[in-house]
Amino acid sequence: MHLKIRHRTEYRYETPVRYSIQELRLTPPQVEGQCVDQWKVSTPIKASTSHDVFGNLCSVFAQESAYTSMMIEAEGEVHTQDAYEFIDAPKAVSPYHLLQQTNLTEPSAEMLEFFAASLPQKNTIEEVLKLAKAVQEAILYFPGQTNFATTAAQSFIMKSGVCQDHAHIMLGLCRASGIPARYVSGYFFAEESPNLASHAWIDFCLDIDKGIWISVDITHACLIDARHIRLAIGRDYYSAAPVKGVRSGGGGEALSASISIAKII
Template sequence: MHLKIRHRTEYRYETPVRYSIQELRLTPITNAGQEVGKWKINTPIKASNSIDAFGNHCSVFVQESPYTSMMIEAEGEIRTQDAYEFIDNQKAVSPYYLLQQTNLTEPSEEMLAYYASKLPKKNSVDDVLKLATAIQETIQYVPGQTNFATTAAQSFIMKSGVCQDHAHVMLGLCRASHIPARYVSGYFFAEESPNLASHAWIDFCSDIDKGIWTSVDITHACLVDARHIRLAIGKDYYSAAPVKGVRTGGGGEELSATISIQKLP
């Protein structure tokens, strides 16, 4: 598919923000499943660009003048194709590092007991897909009940969440099964489900020696395909977040994010 993507993030504050640092992972890279054409990011001031340890494009900008609103926009065109295997040629981050749990992924004893019969015995596609299906059936997709700080254990207690929560539960259980796994942030094209435009899924390492990672969408209990656009990878949501930052001042914050994905001829 040939897709045009627009992603706008707007912040408004009660009182002036005196100082802030924003870190963006909003630039997709060309890989087996996607070819990036035009792409640009508009920020209030010029950003510095780098490649992080996971191979993500990272942009950082610092604002030292007071402001009460801020707009960040990313847009571009991408051609996608069905692909669910990705080779980590850089091997900048060892798969063994991705066996470590984080606060967002740490499974509870109740989680481990509940999914005991579904935990993968090996890092095969069939075994991992069975676990994805079990999570999808248990954790109902219900927007608005969780947020970026909700942990896998909390989502499991509520038996509800969104794609981010599905990914964190899956990461926790894969890592508990000694399978390296990483968080993937990105977009999902589905004309009938615009609320899924911002999406998340996981990669698990299906061949450690060859650096082969297989992508699984837990929310849809399937391997990823041409509908998925990858933005960034990390240990969890926080390390792969499209937009994150810290600030001094501002008081209350109002955040609005809009994403449109249009299929081009």
């Protein structure tokens, strides 16, 4: 598919922000299954770019003048095709590092007991997809009940969440089963479900020695395909977040985010 994507994030504050630093992972990489034709990230002031430890293109900018609103926009065109297998670059983070739990992924004893019958007994696509289906069926997709700081254990207690929560629960269960797994942030094209445009899923390591990873969409309990556009990878949401930052001042914050994805004929 040939897709045109526009992602706009706007912040408004009650009082002037005195100082802030923003870190963006809003540029899709050139990887198997996706070819980025053109892409532009617009920020209030010029950003510096570099690659982080996971190989994501990261843009950073600091604002030292007071402001009460800020706009960040990313847009471009991407060609996609079905692909769910990815091979690490030579200097990639070791899969063993991605066996470590984080605060967002740490499974509770209750979670492990609940999913015990579905935990992978061996590292295969079939076994991991079986677990994905179990998570999808147990955790109702319900926007608005969780946020970026909700942990896998908290989402499990509520038995509801969104794609981010599905991914965190899946990461925790895979890692507890001895399978390296990483968080993937990105976009999902579905004309009938525009609320899924901002999306998240996981990669699990099929072959540690060869650095072969398989992408699984937990919310749809399937391997990813041409509908998925990758942005960044990390240990959890926090290390792969499209937009994050810290600020001094500003008081209350109102965040408005919109994503449009259109198929170009």
